[in-house]
Amino acid sequence: MPQLWATARSIGTGLRRVFFWFLGTSITSVWFVFRDPAFDYRWLCVGALIADVLDAPFGGARAFHSMPVSIAALVLVVLASAGRKRWRKRALAVPIGMMLHLVFDGAFATTKMFWWPFAGLHFADKPLPSVARGWFDVVLELIGLVALAWVWRTFGLRSKAQRDLLLKQGRLELVTVRRR
Numbered sequence: 674m675p676q677l678w679a680t681a682r683s684i685g686t687g688l689r690r691v692f693f694w695f696l697g698t699s700i701t702s703v704w705f706v707f708r709d710p711a712f713d714y715r716w717l718c719v720g721a722l723i724a725d726v727l728d729a730p731f732g733g734a735r736a737f738h739s740m741p742v743s744i745a746a747l748v749l750v751v752l753a754s755a756g757r758k759r760w761r762k763r764a765l766a767v768p769i770g771m772m773l774h775l776v777f778d779g780a781f782a783t784t785k786m787f788w789w790p791f792a793g794l795h796f797a798d799k800p801l802p803s804v805a806r807g808w809f810d811v812v813l814e815l816i817g818l819v820a821l822a823w824v825w826r827t828f829g830l831r832s833k834a835q836r837d838l839l840l841k842q843g844r845l846e847l848v849t850v851r852r853r
């Protein structure tokens with residue numbers, strides 16, 4: 674019986690990986706902060722999800738839940754894209770997504786993890802915040818879904834042209850602007 678319980682628990686933990694929360698919060702934050710229709714939202718989504726994907730196999734929050742690592746990624750993009758303005762603009766969406774993940778994951782609450790490696794090389798053996806929150810993640814996922822529904826409506830993603838714009842160029846445009 675205890676073994677069955679342990680198996681059920683580990684399956685539950687595996688399923689409790691927050692997804693919509695990070696997509697919804699990142700897309701809406703970038704829209705309200707930058708108001709830039711040319712921003713590449715596809716790469717933003719990659720950046721917003723990459724930390725949990727890359728850290729999960731190591732058993733918890735590791736290097737990708739640290740702000741210095743996100744800043745290093747930002748510097749790397751800036752250096753690698755010297756003289757390539759268009760490429761830079763697109764690629765910057767990844768580190769921006771990584772930073773937004775830290776904000777909406779509440780990663781700053783764990784100093785040792787957030788400032789790794791400056792707060793010591795050893796990882797504070799913490800689980801992924803999106804696993805440690807437990808049932809509260811259901812609430813976050815619902816909020817994320819509401820945000821995504823707003824994105825769907827606001828940017829007219831019911832229309833194939835608007836969806837293509839997002840999938841092929843990473844762009845979100847207000848429907849009213851496009852019709853004008």
Ligand SMILES: [Zn+2]
Nearest residue numbers: 724725778803
């Ligand atoms: Zn995370």
